[in-house]
Amino acid sequence: MDLGRLFSIIIGSILINNVIFARFLGICPFMGVSKKVESSIGMGMAVTFVMTLASAVTFIVHRFLLAPYNLEYLQTIAFILIIASLVQFVEMAIEKLSPSLYKALGVFLPLITTNCAVLGIAILNIQDEYNFIETTVNGFAGAIGFTVALILLAGTRERLEYANVPKSFRGIAIAFISAGILAMAFMGFSGIKI
Amino acid sequence: MGNLIPIIVLGLLGLTMGVFLAYAAKKFEVQRDPLVEKVNEALPGANCGACGYPGCMGYAEAVALHGAEIGFCSPGGNEVIEKLAELTGKNAVAKEKVIARIMCQGNNNVVKKQYEFDGEIRTCSNANLYFGGDKACMYSCIGYGDCARVCPADAITIGDMGLAIIDEDKCISCEKCVAACPKKVIRMVPEKSKFTVLCSNREKAPVAKKNCSVACIACGLCAKNCPVNAIEVKGNLARIDTEKCVNCGICTTKCPTNAIEGKIKDFKVAEVVEEKCIGCTACARVCPVNAIEGKVKEKHKVVEEKCIGCGLCFEKCKFDAILMKEKIVVN
Numbered sequence: 266m267d268l269g270r271l272f273s274i275i276i277g278s279i280l281i282n283n284v285i286f287a288r289f290l291g292i293c294p295f296m297g298v299s300k301k302v303e304s305s306i307g308m309g310m311a312v313t314f315v316m317t318l319a320s321a322v323t324f325i326v327h328r329f330l331l332a333p334y335n336l337e338y339l340q341t342i343a344f345i346l347i348i349a350s351l352v353q354f355v356e357m358a359i360e361k362l363s364p365s366l367y368k369a370l371g372v373f374l375p376l377i378t379t380n381c382a383v384l385g386i387a388i389l390n391i392q393d394e395y396n397f398i399e400t401t402v403n404g405f406a407g408a409i410g411f412t413v414a415l416i417l418l419a420g421t422r423e424r425l426e427y428a429n430v431p432k433s434f435r436g437i438a439i440a441f442i443s444a445g446i447l448a449m450a451f452m453g454f455s456g457i458k459i
Numbered sequence: 460m461g462n463l464i465p466i467i468v469l470g471l472l473g474l475t476m477g478v479f480l481a482y483a484a485k486k487f488e489v490q491r492d493p494l495v496e497k498v499n500e501a502l503p504g505a506n507c508g509a510c511g512y513p514g515c516m517g518y519a520e521a522v523a524l525h526g527a528e529i530g531f532c533s534p535g536g537n538e539v540i541e542k543l544a545e546l547t548g549k550n551a552v553a554k555e556k557v558i559a560r561i562m563c564q565g566n567n568n569v570v571k572k573q574y575e576f577d578g579e580i581r582t583c584s585n586a587n588l589y590f591g592g593d594k595a596c597m598y599s600c601i602g603y604g605d606c607a608r609v610c611p612a613d614a615i616t617i618g619d620m621g622l623a624i625i626d627e628d629k630c631i632s633c634e635k636c637v638a639a640c641p642k643k644v645i646r647m648v649p650e651k652s653k654f655t656v657l658c659s660n661r662e663k664a665p666v667a668k669k670n671c672s673v674a675c676i677a678c679g680l681c682a683k684n685c686p687v688n689a690i691e692v693k694g695n696l697a698r699i700d701t702e703k704c705v706n707c708g709i710c711t712t713k714c715p716t717n718a719i720e721g722k723i724k725d726f727k728v729a730e731v732v733e734e735k736c737i738g739c740t741a742c743a744r745v746c747p748v749n750a751i752e753g754k755v756k757e758k759h760k761v762v763e764e765k766c767i768g769c770g771l772c773f774e775k776c777k778f779d780a781i782l783m784k785e786k787i788v789v790n
Contacts, residue, residue, distance in 0.1 A: 326472065334464050343472055350476035354483050361487040 271402050274395075278406035284382045285414040286451035291382030295415060296440060305419035307366045309412025311374060313405065315355050316383050319348050320404025323387040324397055344387050352378045382411055418444055494523040494546065501542040502532060507611045507633035509533045522547060533557070534612070534631030557647040558630040559606075559614075559637060562659045564720065565599035566620030570671040582608075587641040594621075595670040598659040600644050606636035652701040654711055656681075658718045661695050668716070675718040681710035686748040686767050705747055705769035727768035727783045729761045735780035742772035742781060 284290045291312075298308040323344050331337055356374050360367045367374070377383065386407040390400040421443045430439050499519035510531035512518040521527035522543060529543040536556055544550065576586050576593040583605040586592045592601040602621035614629035615636060625636075627650070637645045644659045656675055660667045664676035675697050682690040682697060689703035690710060697718075699710070711719045729750075731742075736758050743751040743759060750765035751772060759780075761772075773781045 330468055330472070334468060336465050336468060339465055339469060343469060346469075346472055346476060350480055353480055357483050357487040360489050364489075 271399065274399060274403050275406040275409075278403055279410040279413060280451070280454045281457055283410040283414060283451055283454075284386065284407050285411060286448040287455065288382075288385065290385040291380045291411060294376060294380055295411075295418065295444070296437065297376070299415055299418040299422055299440070302416060302419045302423060305415040306412070309408070309415050310366075311355055311359065312377060312380065312383070312411055313408035315348070315351050315377055316386055316408035316411070317401060317405040319344075319351055319383050319387055320390055320407075321397070321401045322347050322351070324390060324395075324400040327391055328397075340388065340391070341384070344384055348383050348387070349378045382407070414447070417447055421447070492523055495519050497546055498523045498543060501535075501539060501546060503535045503539065503631070505534050505611050505631060505633070507534060507631060507635065509631070509633035509635075534633060556650045557632050558627045558650050559625055559632070559634070559645050560627070560648050560655055560657075561600055561623050561625060561644055562646050562655065562657055563598070563600040563622070563642075563644045564657045564673045564718070565594060565596055565671050566602075566618065566622040568620055569673050570599055571595040571669075584641045592642070596660055596662075596667070596674065598642065598644065598661060599671065600640075601642060605639045605641065606645060609635045609639040611635065649701050651706070652699070652704055653706045654699060654704065654708060654719055656690075656697045656699060656718055657720050658696065663695055667695070673717050675714075676716055678715060680713045680715065681719060684709050684713045686769075705767070705771055707767035707769040709767055727770065727785060728763055728766045729768065729770070729772050730782045730784055731759045731761055732780045732782060733758045735778045737778060737780070739777075741775050741777070745771045745775045747771065 278284075282288060285292065285295050294308060294312070299305050326343060326347060327337075327340065331339055331343060352375065355377070356367075359374065386404055390403055393403075395403055418440070422440055425439055425443065434442070495516075496519075499516055502515040502519060504515050506514040508514065510518045510533075512521050512527075512531075518527070518531065522529055523546075529547060529549050530540055532539050532543075533556070535542075572593050573590060573595040574593055576589070578585055578589070581603050583592070583601040583603045586601050586603055591597050592599070594601060600622050602617055602623060604615075604617045604623065606623050607615040607617055611633060612629050612631045614626045614631070616624050616626070618624045623645075625645075632647065634647060637643075637647060642659070648655055658667075658671075658673070658675035660671070660674045662670075664678070667674035668676055675695075677692050677695040677697060679692045679697070682688075682692050686707060686709065687703050687705050689700045689705070690697055691700065692698075699719075711717075729742075731751075738753065738756040738758060740753070740755055740759070743749070743753065747769065748765050748767055750762045750767070751759050752762060753759035768783065770783055773783050
């Protein structure tokens with residue numbers, strides 16, 4: 266196994282091709298759950314779980330179910346089916362194992378279903394022709410990238426609560442501006458080759 | 460046959476996921492407190508948020524698990540409070556029902572328009588941006604229905620005349636319309652108070668009168684004639700103190716611009732049934748206008764000219780010695 270390649274996938278997914286800052290996927294939960302660091306960590310964990318699992322399962326389904334029968338055109342609908350079921354499963358699991366996290370995530374948990382980052386990573390895995398391990402690692406690293414972005418913005422927004430923001434920029438407006446500045450900072454990583 | 464493969468593949472996929480989820484649902488089943496369910500069933504289910512919790516379920520959890528007060532549900536009223544008291548074993552604290560009332564009668568017939576509003580977005584908050592709405596009165600109901608849209612009980616309609624109308628029987632006192640109104644002409648008033656100054660205009664009388672024929676012109680006639688001094692004219696506007704008001708309706712007959720509207724139109728007068736009266740003076744003491752004469756242990760008598768028909772003595776008398784009869788009003 267080529268550990269160097271895996272390492273480059275991880276760094277690439279977290280920093281260079283960050284799902285939020287470089288690919289602009291999953292902006293809805295990014296703005297919605299980034300008010301508190303605590304809940305953003307929870308959301309990040311839920312997304313990590315779903316994304317890693319979804320990457321692995323979608324790879325298997327694509328390789329052994331869709332590709333042999335030339336059914337690649339069913340990719341989107343099949344993947345959405347898998348992701349939706351996985352999210353349902355994660356919701357049940359979290360409700361049982363950590364009710365406080367379940368409450369903190371609230372409506373955003375079922376929203377992972379429509380989180381385009383999950384579907385996006387799954388499709389990108391297929392496009393980049395990764396093998397099974399690379400796919401799983403890429404799914405995991407992509408989710409970590411998502412979590413990093415979420416926590417960074419949440420930390421910023423927690424500080425912003427105390428800042429003297431001009432009245433018309435308060436709330437979601439200043440959050441979008443902060444997110445834009447963060448994305449620009451992440452542009453510093455673009456073009457790096459490992 | 461070739462066409463069947465995608466159907467079979469997708470069907471199998473769906474079936475596998477379904478079975479997996481069904482298994483997981485059994486495995487991860489969460490036991491809920493049955494009390495939460497019961498409390499939730501007792502609540503009206505309007506999810507209006509008037510209690511301060513996120514929806515009825517949130518309030519049910521707070522009541523059942525965290526011992527929250529049971530009197531916060533205003534849509535449910537006393538009925539729900541009693542049910543919750545039964546379920547939780549707490550004391551029922553009866554709450555006075557309040558309803559939303561529009562403090563404006565400025566429909567398109569009585570209030571002048573300062574321009575024709577031709578905007579694409581026909582909402583009050585949008586119209587308010589342009590010179591405070593199309594009606595000439597700066598304090599009037601704009602009538603594009605921001606309140607009607609947020610009302611969870613469908614109690615508010617916009618009449619033909621461009622004025623919001625609240626069906627007070629349907630009102631669940633959630634106060635959403637109060638927050639939604641850009642003009643702040645909606646106020647919560649106790650349901651028992653029948654008379655309200657339906658105007659919010661704080662401009663001087665000539666300006667107010669020029670723009671609207673039913674505006675309060677702060678003449679003070681209502682305040683002068685109020686038998687219980689419940690009306691105060693402040694900042695060019697009369698307001699009725701609902702605590703003091705006895706719902707006699709004199710103000711509505713005196714108001715020269717009909718700015719005070721009320722529900723009762725039949726005026727009554729009290730009468731003492733002498734056989735039953737024991738002379739306790741309870742009625743005389745409660746009478747706001749001293750219309751009841753008679754000393755202790757003597758039969759009382761109502762001075763008809765003074766009586767305002769508020770009915771306080773009728774409620775007070777323990778011996779059914781007071782009757783309220785119809786009074787013919789000439790005005």
